[in-house]
Amino acid sequence: xxxxxxxxxxxxxxxxxxVKIECRSLDFQATTMFxxxxxxxxxxxxxATSNEGSKATYEQGVEKDKFLINHASLTLSxxxxxxxHPEDSSFYICSARGHEFYEQYFGPGxxxxxx
Amino acid sequence: xxxxxxxxTEISVVEKEDVTLDCVYETRDTTxxxxxxxxxxxGELVFLIRRNSFDEQNEIxxxxxWNFQKSTSSFNFTITASQVVDSAVxxxxxxxxxxANNLFFGTGxxxxxxP
Numbered sequence: 001x002x003x004x005x006x007x008x009x010x011x012x013x014x015x016x017x018x019v020k021i022e023c024r025s026l027d028f029q030a031t032t033m034f035x036x037x038x039x040x041x042x043x044x045x046x047x048a049t050s051n052e053g054s055k056a057t058y059e060q061g062v063e064k065d066k067f068l069i070n071h072a073s074l075t076l077s078x079x080x081x082x083x084x085h086p087e088d089s090s091f092y093i094c095s096a097r098g099h100e101f102y103e104q105y106f107g108p109g110x111x112x113x114x115x
Numbered sequence: 116x117x118x119x120x121x122x123x124t125e126i127s128v129v130e131k132e133d134v135t136l137d138c139v140y141e142t143r144d145t146t147x148x149x150x151x152x153x154x155x156x157x158g159e160l161v162f163l164i165r166r167n168s169f170d171e172q173n174e175i176x177x178x179x180x181w182n183f184q185k186s187t188s189s190f191n192f193t194i195t196a197s198q199v200v201d202s203a204v205x206x207x208x209x210x211x212x213x214x215a216n217n218l219f220f221g222t223g224x225x226x227x228x229x230p
Contacts, residue, residue, distance in 0.1 A: 034217060034218075041225075042222070042223075043206065043220045043221065043222045043223055044160075044206070044218075044220045045220075046217045046218070049217055059217075091158060093158075093160065095160075103150075103162055103165055104162075104218060105162065106152075106159065106160035106162075107159070108157070108158060108159040109158040109159060111158070
């Protein structure tokens with residue numbers, strides 16, 4: 001149980017375009033979803049936390065207008081990278097937590113390359 | 116402030132050797148949770164263990180064992196009789212007293228098991 005999927009698994013886009021990444025909890029209701037970013041050979045850094053039906057809470061230094069997060073249902077959260085630039089190229093990982101357990105279960109990640 | 120330190124950036128061992136990955140943490144909370152995750156080359160984070168601050172019993176799961184020492188703020192991870200499939204980056208992480216909020220990750224230790 002506790003499976004989280006992400007789509008797409010990888011994406012290449014041109015500078016200036018927007019990219020949407022989906023995170024879904026497949027077999028549980030995710031009351032909270034987290035979005036992390038991981039640069040090559042580095043650790044995961046939390047970008048934002050979102051609770052279903054409310055606005056996301058962004059970590060310091062993360063531009064909320066650039067990284068739009070929507071958590072419209074208990075099984076889906078989306079991250080939209082707006083006007084992407086090469087420096088946004090990274091590995092984006094979501095995780096989800098249900099109200100009945102404490103662990104965060106992670107999606108497989110989305111590798112974004114902006115050319 | 117919460118902080119996780121994994122001083123070992125990279126470790127290489129020969130198959131069947133034992134290896135210990137170190138994790139030292141800092142927190143002001145008296146109740147907290149510690150985690151270990153495995154990130155294989157595919158990128159997906161795999162949950163290994165969760166331990167709360169009141170449970171100092173060491174845990175063994177197959178070839179994996181964990182040594183939690185509150186006195187030294189350490190939560191070390193040992194793999195016995197390592198196998199090539201153990202090659203991955205291992206992250207130690209810490210969260211606050213609820214165990215449900217954002218995880219603070221260490222920088223990870225890249226383990227390479229040589230056949």
